[in-house]
Amino acid sequence: MKPWPYPRIVAHRGGGSLAPENTLAAIRLGQSLGFRAHEFDVKLARDGTAILMHDATLDRTAGCRGRAADMTLTELSQLDAGAWHSAEFKGERIPTFEAAARLLRSKDTMAHVEIKPTPGFDAVTGARVAELTAKYWEGAEVPPVFSSFSFEALAAARAAAPEIPRGWLIDSFNDADWERLAELDCVSLHTNWKTISAARIREIRDRGYQVMLYTVNDVAKARELLAAGASGVFTDNLREFAAAFPVDI
Ligand code: G3P
Ligand code: MG
Numbered sequence: 001m002k003p004w005p006y007p008r009i010v011a012h013r014g015g016g017s018l019a020p021e022n023t024l025a026a027i028r029l030g031q032s033l034g035f036r037a038h039e040f041d042v043k044l045a046r047d048g049t050a051i052l053m054h055d056a057t058l059d060r061t062a063g064c065r066g067r068a069a070d071m072t073l074t075e076l077s078q079l080d081a082g083a084w085h086s087a088e089f090k091g092e093r094i095p096t097f098e099a100a101a102r103l104l105r106s107k108d109t110m111a112h113v114e115i116k117p118t119p120g121f122d123a124v125t126g127a128r129v130a131e132l133t134a135k136y137w138e139g140a141e142v143p144p145v146f147s148s149f150s151f152e153a154l155a156a157a158r159a160a161a162p163e164i165p166r167g168w169l170i171d172s173f174n175d176a177d178w179e180r181l182a183e184l185d186c187v188s189l190h191t192n193w194k195t196i197s198a199a200r201i202r203e204i205r206d207r208g209y210q211v212m213l214y215t216v217n218d219v220a221k222a223r224e225l226l227a228a229g230a231s232g233v234f235t236d237n238l239r240e241f242a243a244a245f246p247v248d249i
Contacts, residue, residue, distance in 0.1 A: 001209075004188075004231060010112055011026075011234075011238055013039065020085035043117060064079050111145070115157060126160070131160050149171075172192060187209065188209055192213070193216050216234065
């Protein structure tokens, strides 16, 4: 099995539910609680700038109609990505991938970079995010891990930065995924904990792949999944997990 130097407990969407997802405030909050690894979602703005955002559309987290892919960074920078969460985070901005990388590296925290292309932009997003990652993490002891639900995006990331490890991300595993894992030369399989059995986790581990599970918010469930062989879990429940797994974050 290839080396896997990543923590077992990872902050989901930057800082879980404590702060607006995919913002610098979220990453800072996770770091302040002691988290050493953060998952976040990356896509492209119209001008090709890589930004952190989960949805293709801006409605839910940026209070605006339309898609991020149709706006430039200058336009996106004017939106409020924190008000939807709480008054405390009003005025928080949509971060660039570059700013997030700088923040992570400044505190030596690790990254699970989920490549989340706007539909139709799969290959271009995979290639661009991979090029930028190679640049932003140049000389880093531990590189980020890429993951994506998009085969095309991960294939493009592999072509652009083959040395950065990849995880195949799916909602539920089926036998066709063995081929995907091999074709993309993945180190890990990432899936929804609700869809996987302990036997399957073991089988995937035995065939040489790490298994990362999302989104696990219950401490007892996390313990059970880790005991079953999961390599790690993504959580939104940062405070409780930081207290329960002080050496694993
Ligand atoms: O990378 C794991 C997880 O983030 C995948 O689901 O929808 O939260 O990006 P989602
Ligand atoms: Mg994600």
